[in-house]
């Protein structure tokens with residue numbers, strides 16, 4: 001399968017590729033209002049130019065992989081907003097196109113520079129969990145209620161996966177998956193739809209030892225290991241202090257490449273819709289932890305919510321051993 005692009009970017013990055021940082025976080029920093037059922041995906045309707053700007057800022061910071069704005073972009077979510085089906089599907093494609101445009105424009109501009117220090121980045125199409133769509137806090141508990149089945153989850157994810165998969169991304173990034181039932185649904189769906197774009201499936205954890213649901217990584221990895229369509233596994237939107245232990249656990253359970261992109265350590269209050277202060281150290285700790293994550297076995301490292309381009313600039317500098325990138329490139 002087409003996992004070659006991932007191996008290539010990891011190799012070109014010097015053994016560990018850099019993923020971008022908090023996408024929604026940086027949209028907010030640029031003035032977007034994402035207090036919305038669609039969360040960061042609301043900007044696909046209201047402020048698409050900001051989406052491209054955020055991608056550009058992460059590319060400048062040194063990201064080898066940028067993640068599209070589709071985390072909470074769902075067809076039912078857009079329909080509930082009064083959009084027609086064609087418009088909803090069009091916005092999903094737009095999310096990938098904006099990232100591809102940013103990647104191509106940025107790459108062209110760096111080729112003109114005498115001393116290129118960047119790689120041609122890959123674009124990962126983001127797919128958030130069913131719980132992210134529900135926006136009721138269940139993306140961090142994995143509790144979807146008794147009526148939810150693997151088949152229902154497959155039906156929820158099917159059309160978005162088809163549309164995003166055919167929009168030209170280099171990867172599909174399933175982000176912050178909270179339970180095994182959803183992982184099982186995704187593995188089956190990738191097979192049923194015969195998706196040719198390599199995928200990563202990343203989980204979130206609130207205790208550093210289990211998925212958010214309380215289920216074990218070992219049980220979960222047994223399912224993911226059966227799929228050739230899943231090129232990368234990992235963890236995202238999880239406090240930095242838990243990451244090293246999770247990498248070591250994943251390493252025991254799989255031969256697949258491992259991606260980690262923790263949040264700042266702040267905790268999302270799904271009901272109040274706000275971030276609560278970090279219980280331990282925050283994104284500044286990435287400076288000391290990144291090398292340890294690489295040594296523990298991660299081959300893609302970045303940041304998730306509440307991390308910023310400056311976090312990613314530091315990650316890139318540490319992993320690639322290059323002088324800090326200057327943010328001189330204008331869009």
Ligand SMILES: C[S+](C)CC[C@H](N)C(=O)O
Nearest residue numbers: 037039132133135268273
């Ligand atoms: C990763 S959480 C901060 C995403 C936002 C959540 N699904 C919500 O809509 O409230």
Ligand SMILES: N[C@@H](CCS)C(=O)O
Nearest residue numbers: 022023024040071237
């Ligand atoms: N990539 C997502 C967050 C995943 S938790 C976004 O920022 O839109």
Ligand SMILES: [Zn+2]
Nearest residue numbers: 237263304305
């Ligand atoms: Zn996040």
